[in-house]
Amino acid sequence: MLPWIAGFAVLLIKLALVLGLLLLAASYLVWLERKLLARFQVRLGPNRAGLFGLLQPIADSIKMLTKEDIVPAAAERVPFLLAPAVVAVTALLMFAVVPLGPDISIGGHTVPLVITDLNVGLLFVFALSSLGVYGVAVGGWAANSKYSLLGGIRGAAQMISYELPLGLSLVPVVMMAHSFSLVDIVNAQAAHPFILFQPVSFVVFFLSALAESKRIPFDLPEAENELGAGYHTEYSGMRFGLFFLGEYVHIQVLGALMAVFFLGGWRGPWLPPWLWLALKMFLVAFFMIWMRGTLPRLRYDQLMALGWKVLIPVALVNIVVTGGVLLQMGGAP
Amino acid sequence: MSSAMEAIKALAQGFATTFMHLFRKPITEEYPEFKRKLPARTRARIILTRDPDGRERCVACYLCSSVCPVSCISMQSAEQEDGRRYAPWFRINFARCIYCGLCEEACPTSAIQLTSFFETCERDILTLVAEKADLLVDHCGKDPDYNFYRYAGIVTDKGGKGEHEREAGPVNPRSNLP
Numbered sequence: 001m002l003p004w005i006a007g008f009a010v011l012l013i014k015l016a017l018v019l020g021l022l023l024l025a026a027s028y029l030v031w032l033e034r035k036l037l038a039r040f041q042v043r044l045g046p047n048r049a050g051l052f053g054l055l056q057p058i059a060d061s062i063k064m065l066t067k068e069d070i071v072p073a074a075a076e077r078v079p080f081l082l083a084p085a086v087v088a089v090t091a092l093l094m095f096a097v098v099p100l101g102p103d104i105s106i107g108g109h110t111v112p113l114v115i116t117d118l119n120v121g122l123l124f125v126f127a128l129s130s131l132g133v134y135g136v137a138v139g140g141w142a143a144n145s146k147y148s149l150l151g152g153i154r155g156a157a158q159m160i161s162y163e164l165p166l167g168l169s170l171v172p173v174v175m176m177a178h179s180f181s182l183v184d185i186v187n188a189q190a191a192h193p194f195i196l197f198q199p200v201s202f203v204v205f206f207l208s209a210l211a212e213s214k215r216i217p218f219d220l221p222e223a224e225n226e227l228g229a230g231y232h233t234e235y236s237g238m239r240f241g242l243f244f245l246g247e248y249v250h251i252q253v254l255g256a257l258m259a260v261f262f263l264g265g266w267r268g269p270w271l272p273p274w275l276w277l278a279l280k281m282f283l284v285a286f287f288m289i290w291m292r293g294t295l296p297r298l299r300y301d302q303l304m305a306l307g308w309k310v311l312i313p314v315a316l317v318n319i320v321v322t323g324g325v326l327l328q329m330g331g332a333p
Numbered sequence: 334m335s336s337a338m339e340a341i342k343a344l345a346q347g348f349a350t351t352f353m354h355l356f357r358k359p360i361t362e363e364y365p366e367f368k369r370k371l372p373a374r375t376r377a378r379i380i381l382t383r384d385p386d387g388r389e390r391c392v393a394c395y396l397c398s399s400v401c402p403v404s405c406i407s408m409q410s411a412e413q414e415d416g417r418r419y420a421p422w423f424r425i426n427f428a429r430c431i432y433c434g435l436c437e438e439a440c441p442t443s444a445i446q447l448t449s450f451f452e453t454c455e456r457d458i459l460t461l462v463a464e465k466a467d468l469l470v471d472h473c474g475k476d477p478d479y480n481f482y483r484y485a486g487i488v489t490d491k492g493g494k495g496e497h498e499r500e501a502g503p504v505n506p507r508s509n510l511p
Contacts, residue, residue: 036355038359039354039355039359040351040354040355041354042354042357042358042359042360043359043360043361044359044361044363047363290348290351290352291348293351294347294348294350294351295344295347
């Protein structure tokens with residue numbers, strides 16, 4: 001009985017830590033994005049709330065939380081209220097399978113530094129990222145506004161199209177690691193990170209994950225200068241905040257997944273494991289912000305053409321080539 | 334294939350350009366600390382000026398309030414002891430004012446003038462309604478020498494043109510004939 005309770009307590013502590021850090025990092029990612037984007041555009045960015053504007057995220061969250069939560073009269077009430085939660089929850093849950101470091105031992109017990117080591121962790125990630133589409137599509141539809149509906153439709157089409165190359169690009173990784181578990185995938189990169197063997201997979205995964213997270217240059221569901229704010233046009237207060245939060249948690253999850261699948265996860269010399277993971281996530285986030293400061297939005301047909309005519313064939317060819325090479329070598333490298 | 338290489342090159346150039354901007358000095362001017370010098374003809378808060386003798390210039394002719402496109406000026410006209418007109422009350426609703434400057438152009442006595450003071454934000458909209466006491470200032474504004482009555486006296490109960498206190502006599506319009 002006692003070990004069960006202790007295990008449960010450890011799990012709760014891990015959950016609280018990961019959730020707290022994730023949400024804190026999400027709000028400071030907003031700060032980082034605003035600051036960096038400002039510097040890319042030769043502006044100053046937030047600098048009034050606290051030193052270097054460091055209290056800006058706190059001021060923003062207070063503003064979001066105290067704003068009126070408006071439900072349009074014509075909206076479908078229940079789906080409208082639930083959709084933001086779907087986006088935020090799916091983004092947060094994806095972090096459950098990301099290994100944060102090697103096993104540590106506390107009082108003779110080994111505690112794995114991952115919330116749950118699912119043996120189908122990769123499929124779990126895909127399942128959640130597919131579920132995230134529902135938040136966008138249902139939220140866009142339930143608001144009963146033309147802009148929201150257009151944003152929702154675009155979001156659904158885009159995310160379903162890019163789900164395919166996202167999945168296909170990770171098949172070579174699974175072939176090389178012989179496992180769907182994210183812990184095993186990280187362990188398989190003990191010698192070399194997979195980006196050295198799979199640069200094509202890396203690029204395909206990054207592009208499709210970028211499209212999944214609806215960021216520039218793939219931010220057609222939001223497209224503020226065409227659709228107002230796309231699927232979350234009608235949302236206000238913390239419900240809009242949840243969409244916002246979902247987006248920034250998604251950036252972190254994307255960074256963590258890039259790290260786990262291609263950059264060796266928490267592995268790295270000299271520095272402690274959690275710092276390596278954080279550093280890799282930061283690098284990915286920085287690159288995404290850089291990209292936002294550089295690229296314009298794609299046209300809708302360009303987006304679809306890139307997904308179906310470039311990324312999927314490239315990913316398929318990559319799978320065949322990887323399979324051939326693995327067969328020749330008679331196993332994993 | 335060459336078009337793909339060109340695209341990649343163009344992308345790289347774009348990324349390099351934005352990255353260079355990261356190390357440039359921001360061009361932002363931080364407003365409350367740094368105030369840019371305003372142009373000479375900046376139009377902002379309205380004042381009522383006095384003539385060089387220290388008397389109110391306004392003769393309550395209603396030209397400013399009738400020319401005002403948003404009808405934000407209102408006043409009442411009355412006669413002083415010496416028969417000259419003045420405004421017992423004069424009100425400008427700055428919540429409505431669009432700072433077009435037409436009142437200043439219409440004013441025959443150069444009484445109403447626009448200044449460059451633009452920081453008129455208030456939390457309560459009613460505090461933006463300015464009464465005569467708020468508008469009247471103790472100087473001549475942009476027109477330091479102009480006194481309406483030196484050029485254009487009017488006939489009142491107290492006397493004819495040029496017979497009032499501090500009023501120049503009428504100019505003979507034929508004096509400059511050849």
